[in-house]
Amino acid sequence: MLTTLRNFLIQAIIVVVVFQSVSYLRETTMLSSDTKITPTSALSFTQVPTLLGDTVSLNSQGKKTIIYFFAPWCKVCDISISNLQTLYEKNSNIDVVAVALDYRKLSEISDFSQDKKLTFPIALGNEEIKNAFLITAYPSYYVINEENTVIGKSLGYSSELGLYLRSL
Numbered sequence: 001m002l003t004t005l006r007n008f009l010i011q012a013i014i015v016v017v018v019f020q021s022v023s024y025l026r027e028t029t030m031l032s033s034d035t036k037i038t039p040t041s042a043l044s045f046t047q048v049p050t051l052l053g054d055t056v057s058l059n060s061q062g063k064k065t066i067i068y069f070f071a072p073w074c075k076v077c078d079i080s081i082s083n084l085q086t087l088y089e090k091n092s093n094i095d096v097v098a099v100a101l102d103y104r105k106l107s108e109i110s111d112f113s114q115d116k117k118l119t120f121p122i123a124l125g126n127e128e129i130k131n132a133f134l135i136t137a138y139p140s141y142y143v144i145n146e147e148n149t150v151i152g153k154s155l156g157y158s159s160e161l162g163l164y165l166r167s168l
Helices: 002-027 075-090 106-116 127-132 160-166
Strands: 064-070 094-100 122-124 140-144 150-155
Touching: 064 075, 075 094, 075 106, 075 160, 106 122, 140 160, 150 160
Parallel strands: 064 094, 094 122
Antiparallel strands: 064 140, 140 150
16 A cells, blocks of 8 residues: 555656646747837837727736637637636736637637636737747747736646746
8 A cells, every 4th residue: 555655656746747747848939928018119019909899908907917729629728717817806816818729700708708707808810910929839838027027937737836836
């Protein structure tokens, strides 16, 4: 029994180390954690149309902001976006903007949003935004601080706690 438990723990540690290593390597293709988003930079998108017909900025509006890039067909996005919604509801000091990419029809995004009961802005992204933020997989997250500097990033599933810790 003790040997079985020890073997299980060793295997679990190996899986965690491998997962963390792969995640780290995948994140190296993203913007660096000290990237500054200035009004004159290629990353400054201030009038992005939203699902509701408004516009939203992908810059910080005076508080930490999580920019969440997703595709409505992405199964990991489908699972993880609820964590983002819960974080948004619980933390008034954090803004959230979701950016939909790689969709064919607005109804895909609308159905996704309604199904998940999303209340944060959903921007309608395009190839220019996708390329500027170096998005290669979904979901991808960037956390920017009040000065519009990237302070955190993640690629793939993130728990509510993981998202919160990246935004500290």
